[in-house]
Amino acid sequence: MIDLAVEHVEATVREENERTCWGCGLRLLLPSNAPVFKCGWCGAITNDHAQKRKDKSLWWRRWRxxxxxxxxxxxxxxxxxxxxxxxxxxxxxxxxxxxxxxxxxxxxxxxxxxxxxxxxxxxxxGRPPNIQWGSYPLVGKGHLQDYTFCLYCCKPKSPRTHHCRSCGMCIEDMDHHCPFIGNCVGATNHxxxxxxxxxxxxxxxxxxxxxxxxxxxxxxxxxxxxxxxxxxxxxxxxxxxxxxxxxxxxxxxxxxxxxxxxxxxxxxxxxxxxxxxxxLLWQQLCYIYEGQTYLSHLSSGAGGGSGERDCRNLVRFFGCPYSFSRYLPIFRSSRKRHRI
Ligand SMILES: [Zn+2]
Ligand SMILES: [Zn+2]
Ligand SMILES: [Zn+2]
Known part of the structure; x- marks a missing residue:
């Protein structure tokens, strides 16, 4: 009788800590019951408490x-x-x-x-590229490293991608949504x-x-x-x-x-x-010089970003040839380059 009870408890605990990764579809046995966990195979981050969302005021933002x-x-x-x-x-x-x-x-x-x-x-x-997700044979080891699941678009979202509620889609390397151009500023049009x-x-x-x-x-x-x-x-x-x-x-x-x-x-x-x-221009050029976007600057905190301050970030951003950037000074800092 006692053995049966112990087995039942173990089965319940195992069931509670057994979760499915949205990235590769594998069932994972976790040591804790935390709602947010990272898959050891594909690297995707799952949040069990997050629920699918629908934006009802999208038409109003587009009209504005x-x-x-x-x-x-x-x-x-x-x-x-x-x-x-x-x-x-x-x-x-x-x-x-x-x-x-x-x-x-x-x-x-x-x-x-x-x-x-x-x-x-x-x-x-900046529309993110379509990537395969959801099943183990298709998703390789580390293929979705630090990816989260966009609850509006219902597809994977890389750490550099953000969902814009005004545009109604995920934007790669999103800087901010500018109302004066009625569009996001991202990887393609920055x-x-x-x-x-x-x-x-x-x-x-x-x-x-x-x-x-x-x-x-x-x-x-x-x-x-x-x-x-x-x-x-x-x-x-x-x-x-x-x-x-x-x-x-x-x-x-x-x-x-x-x-x-x-x-x-x-x-x-x-x-x-x-x-x-x-x-505005000075602020934008400072972020580019630091190898960041406005959103990555916000997420890294007011104390400073994670990018490396380098004039070459500006040169790369404007697409100048590498031979020109070789002659520019480099101001080293302890920060690691985050973007560009
Ligand atoms: Zn996974
Ligand atoms: Zn999205
Ligand atoms: Zn936008």
Whole structure:
């Protein structure tokens, strides 16, 4: 009787600790009853508590992304068309050569910026390759090392892959989901995204310079009141001088034509975009230099990533030939390279 009871308990414990690996389909006998375990054969990580998920608000996120992309496209078109309309009369009034030169610069910047925007926004960010999984003869030893199971796509997910709920799919080397391009930034379009940021920064700087130059020509001359008289200028306090200057500029701004108002708007908006883009670009280049993505930086913690800081990471990222990267300096650190 006692022997039967002991056998029953052993069988129950064995049953509780016997689990199936989703990667290779093998039944594993585990020493503990932990819900998360790693297969000793294929290396896949199984979480028994995880359940299949369905994203019900995917259509809303897609619709939001389409709206963002439309607004960004219209804004870029407005900057281009508004800038050409407001600046070109001034440029062509200087000389035809000057006009043609700036037309060529504008055309090159516009075509390259719109092309890289299209590639970053409408190209698939990085679909993971299809791999075999689920049965022992097909999956070899260590073939699914550190892979997890995506509960949305119902397929294997490598450690460098993340599921994006806005795109509704797994993205390889996902950096982040950018609402302004309505797409993820991943293995396939990361380079286009960075080149788009650089070109947009150059374009907005060019717009700000040309609009300031044209604005100087058409801005009505400011009318000073007391500042025009030397004896009042000397006796006035600093706050009074500032007030007089502000009133004079405001007075002349009231006389601005539509072209002048457009120029002021273009200068303010392009400088604002430049500030935001500079911060974003600097952050992105720092991650690439460290051999990381934004998500891998987050998962490695605020204390630092697991990549090696190396200029060659930047060279490899932009696809420059190896012969060029040989002459770049290397700044060694204790961190091991994680990506690229
Ligand atoms: Zn396995
Ligand atoms: Zn997925
Ligand atoms: Zn996404």
């Amino acid at each position: 992304d389409r709206c963002f992309v439309s607004v960004v496209s219209l804004f870029m078109l407005f900057i281009l068309c508004g800038g050409v309309w407001a600046v070109y009369p001034v440029v062509f009034s200087i000389s035809n050569f000057c006009g043609i030169f700036h037309s060529l610069v504008t055309a090159v910047l516009a075509v390259s910026t719109f092309t890289t925007f299209g590639l970053a926004a409408f190209r698939c960010a 380079r286009h995204f960075i080149i788009f940021l650089i070109l947009t920064l150059i374009s907005t700087m060019y717009v700000a310079i040309m609009c300031s130059y044209a604005g100087r020509h058409i801005w009505p001359p400011p009318r000073f009141t007391s500042l025009a008289r030397p004896h009042t200028f000397g006796s006035g306090s600093a706050s009074r001088v500032v007030r007089e200057l502000s009133l004079a500029l405001l007075g002349s701004a009231m006389l601005l034509s539509t072209r002048g108002i457009i120029l002021v708007y273009l200068i303010v908006s392009s400088v604002s975009v430049q500030i935001g883009l500079t911060v």
